[in-house]
Amino acid sequence: MRSMKNSVVVAGLAIAGLALGACGGGTGAGNAGGAGGSTGGGEEAKTIKLVAAEYSKDHTKAFWDAFAKTYKEKTGYTLEVQVVSWDNIDQQSSTMIQNNQAPDILNLNAYASYAKDGLLYDSDAVLPASVKSDILDTFVKYGTYDGKFYGFPDLSSARAFFYNKTLFKQAGINQPPKTWAELEADAKKITALGGGNVGYALPLGPEESQGEFSMWLFNNGGTWKDGGKWTINSDKNVETLTFLKKLTDAKLTQNNPARSNRADAFDLFKSGKAGMVIGFSPLAADLDKDKKVDYGVAPFPTNDGSESKTFGVTDYLMAFKKPGNEKAVKAFYELYYQPDQVNTFIKAEGFLPVTKSGVEAFAGETKLKVYLDTLPNAQLTPTDDPTWDKVKLAVQQNLGAAMTGDPKGVLDKLQQTAENGG
Numbered sequence: 001m002r003s004m005k006n007s008v009v010v011a012g013l014a015i016a017g018l019a020l021g022a023c024g025g026g027t028g029a030g031n032a033g034g035a036g037g038s039t040g041g042g043e044e045a046k047t048i049k050l051v052a053a054e055y056s057k058d059h060t061k062a063f064w065d066a067f068a069k070t071y072k073e074k075t076g077y078t079l080e081v082q083v084v085s086w087d088n089i090d091q092q093s094s095t096m097i098q099n100n101q102a103p104d105i106l107n108l109n110a111y112a113s114y115a116k117d118g119l120l121y122d123s124d125a126v127l128p129a130s131v132k133s134d135i136l137d138t139f140v141k142y143g144t145y146d147g148k149f150y151g152f153p154d155l156s157s158a159r160a161f162f163y164n165k166t167l168f169k170q171a172g173i174n175q176p177p178k179t180w181a182e183l184e185a186d187a188k189k190i191t192a193l194g195g196g197n198v199g200y201a202l203p204l205g206p207e208e209s210q211g212e213f214s215m216w217l218f219n220n221g222g223t224w225k226d227g228g229k230w231t232i233n234s235d236k237n238v239e240t241l242t243f244l245k246k247l248t249d250a251k252l253t254q255n256n257p258a259r260s261n262r263a264d265a266f267d268l269f270k271s272g273k274a275g276m277v278i279g280f281s282p283l284a285a286d287l288d289k290d291k292k293v294d295y296g297v298a299p300f301p302t303n304d305g306s307e308s309k310t311f312g313v314t315d316y317l318m319a320f321k322k323p324g325n326e327k328a329v330k331a332f333y334e335l336y337y338q339p340d341q342v343n344t345f346i347k348a349e350g351f352l353p354v355t356k357s358g359v360e361a362f363a364g365e366t367k368l369k370v371y372l373d374t375l376p377n378a379q380l381t382p383t384d385d386p387t388w389d390k391v392k393l394a395v396q397q398n399l400g401a402a403m404t405g406d407p408k409g410v411l412d413k414l415q416q417t418a419e420n421g422g
Contacts, residue, residue, distance in 0.1 A: 045325040047078040048104035048332065051093055053315065054083050055155075059348040067341065075331040102320040104329055111143070111151040111318045113386040121319040123149035126330040131337040134355045139314055142380040151383065152333065153314040153354040155346045158371040158378050159215050160310065161301065162269060162279040164190075165294040167197060171275070176298040179305045180220075180243060183276065187252040190275035199252040201274040202244060204400035207261035210381060210392050211311060213399060215278050216240050218309040218379050219302040224391075225382045230418040232391075233411035241399075241407035243303075248403045258400025269293070281371060282350055297370050310371070312378025314354060390422025 050068075054060045061083045068079040082103070084092050093106055102119065114120050123132050127149070132140070135153065143151030163176050171189035187199025203212050217223070220243075222236035231237065247253050254260060254268055269277040270286060272293050277283075278300065287293050299308035317336070319329045336342055343358050352371055353359050359372055382388050394417045402410040 043324045045104075045322070045328050046076075047080060048325055048328045049080040049082065050105040050107070050332075051082045051084060051089070051096070051103040052105075052107040053089050054085050055349045055351075059345075063345050063348060067336070067345075070341075071332065071335055074335060075328070077328040077331055079332065097320075102322065104320055104322055104325050105332060106318050106320065107154060107315060108318065109315045110383060110389050111316045112145045112384055113389065114318060114320075115145040115148075115150040116386045119320055120150045121321055121326070121329065123152070125326060126319050126333055127152060128330070128334050128337075131333060134337065134357055136354060136356060136359070136376055138312065138376060138378050138380070139354055142314070142383050143316065145384050145386075150318060151314075151316040152318065154317045154336075154342075155349060155351040156312060156314040156354050156375065156378075157280050157351055158310045158312045158375050159211070159278050159280050159300070160370045160374075161276065161298045162283065163276050163296050163298065164269070164272065164274065165296050166272070167193065167275045176296060177276075177301045179301050180303045183301045184247065184252070187247065187275065188250070191252050195273075197273050197275065198254050198268070199275050200247060201260075201265035201268045201277040202247065202253040202257040203260045203262045203265040204244070204257045204403060205259050205261040205264070206396045206400075207263070208396070209399045210395040211262070211313070212278060213241070213244075213395070214379070214381055215300055215311040216244065218311060219300050221303070221306075225385065230391075230415055232418055233408065233415040238408045238411055240303075241402050241411060245403055245407055256403075258403045269295075281352070281368060284367060285350060299370065299374065308374070310374040310378050312375065312380050314380070387418060387422045391418045394422075 050064065052060065052064055061081075064081045064083060068081050071077060071079045089108060093103070093108060096102055097114070097119070111120065132149065139153040139156065140149055143149055143153060145151070161176060167190050168186070170193055171186070173186050173189060177183040177186050183200070190197055190199040203209065214224070217237050217240045220236050220240045222234060222240055223231050225231060248257055254265070254274070265274070265277050266279065266283055266286070268274040269279070269283070270290060270293060279297075284297065287295055300310065302308055317333075319333075337355065339357055339361060342355065343353060343361050346353055346358065352368065352375055353362050359375065362368055362372060381392065391414070394414055398410060398414065
């Protein structure tokens with residue numbers, strides 16, 4: 001996952017950079033024997049190791065170092081901390097596991113392949129019942145593989161619809177669109193202003209096209225999977241991708257969306273030249289810092305005007321089975337999910353909560369309201385399927401081709417990739 005990397009400050013919270021967004025890589029365990037199939041027996045471990053992704057240089061290492069100190073004081077166990085860049089953590093963690101040197105706790109965007117290979121503890125073994133009951137149901141759902149909860153969330157993000165109030169006013173648009181027909185009409189008016197303005201900034205490049213497409217397909221009643229079956233080339237999804245091609249063909253987007261990444265779309269919006277874009281709280285932080293664009297945030301339009309859905313993202317703190325480490329691992333989670341720990345980390349990194357108590361704690365942050373309102377019902381990509389990592393990569397590399405080709409043909413090939421197990 002190139003996920004929640006490089007965070008930022010939202011609503012007065014100290015942040016720095018770009019954040020969680022694209023849960024992107026995860027190489028999978030393969031036949032790795034990092035846990036040795038252990039059930040945690042043997043001499044009790046007094047020291048455990050955490051390999052954590054770096055969300056920001058300002059906050060991530062500082063938090064985990066402080067956490068390790070508190071962990072030692074409260075439990076008597078020692079926590080070794082290794083913080084790794086999002087650019088390298090997939091490869092480094094995969095190598096560790098394949099060399100039988102798995103960490104006790106791994107912070108990554110993908111867990112299901114490790115769960116499939118029997119390398120992880122489930123919640124019954126290491127997660128206090130009070131913690132599990134506090135985690136938002138949507139994250140329990142997507143953290144569950146084969147009926148057991150393995151993917152424990154560390155922080156989250158959700159998407160929303162950003163619009164340029166200045167361009168809307170110039171184009172005679174009084175409010176953000178609630179339907180796709182209204183979005184298309186608004187995009188035409190904004191593009192007609194000239195001056196290099198585009199109606200909608202559409203990123204279907206290789207960084208995170210699965211995230212952009214998710215927001216659209218969820219708001220057309222589409223899914224990636226349904227009832228255990230892949231639905232990538234469903235009629236709803238073909239209709240969705242065809243609509244995006246229609247926007248592109250009508251030149252209502254920037255040039256070449258197939259090669260545009262999320263950062264490119266954000267930069268276009270931050271320059272004041274895009275009328276609309278899908279964004280999240282770190283984008284708002286950048287806009288607030290720059291003070292160049294008068295923007296609004298609203299729920300994403302739906303194709304039929306029904307209730308808006310949001311695309312959510314989370315990363316995981318998964319626990320590897322190693323001889324004698326079960327008690328120390330359980331103590332880790334018991335401490336991490338205390339509100340003064342998990343919410344402190346989330347606020348510092350500029351993300352959203354993963355617990356019910358966290359949603360209540362963040363309720364006073366008015367700029368986060370649009371995200372918090374939809375977060376409990378957020379829909380995620382199928383991270384609970386071990387095949388998803390390979391499917392996601394295929395989506396990132398191929399979805400944009402539909403903008404100059406055949407949307408159904410592109411989705412048919414992706415469907416075949418998923419059904420063949422990647």
